Amino acid sequence: MLFEFKTIGVTLKKSALLFDLDGTIADTSVGFVKSIKHAFAVYGLDCPDDDFFIERISNGSIGIINELCGDQYTKEEKTAIRTEFLNYYQPISALNVEPYGEIVSTMHQLNDAKMPLAIVTNKPEKLALPIIEAIGLNNIFKVI
Numbered sequence: 001m002l003f004e005f006k007t008i009g010v011t012l013k014k015s016a017l018l019f020d021l022d023g024t025i026a027d028t029s030v031g032f033v034k035s036i037k038h039a040f041a042v043y044g045l046d047c048p049d050d051d052f053f054i055e056r057i058s059n060g061s062i063g064i065i066n067e068l069c070g071d072q073y074t075k076e077e078k079t080a081i082r083t084e085f086l087n088y089y090q091p092i093s094a095l096n097v098e099p100y101g102e103i104v105s106t107m108h109q110l111n112d113a114k115m116p117l118a119i120v121t122n123k124p125e126k127l128a129l130p131i132i133e134a135i136g137l138n139n140i141f142k143v144i
Helices: 029-042 050-055 057-072 075-092 103-112 125-134
Strands: 002-007 010-015 017-020 117-120
Touching (some): 050 057, 103 117
Parallel strands (some): 017 117
Antiparallel strands (some): 002 010
């Protein structure tokens, strides 16, 4: 991806590689599914099977909560469910995370070659950083 920055008549061009975190760099589904199911159980809501959540993990917790709760729940109730999810997920977000294939060594090779790397994720940074650290990619990404 090529970025152009124009300031006072000067154009700077910079290349960078952008990566999604969940499902691209690492399989984060174990903690995510456990946490979202916990949040639904706390509020007495029926829960689909794990595959339902895994298929929708890229929608993030907000997307999944909105899909399952629909118009039957208020914005405040959905926010409470998400808060429960986040409180449960934060301390376990980096547990049972597995990087895909040779992604870790590839990222280190790209970093060594001075290629700017960035993470694009709908996950809050406070949840993304422990995952990135757990798989050995801390200090590799310029932007998260």
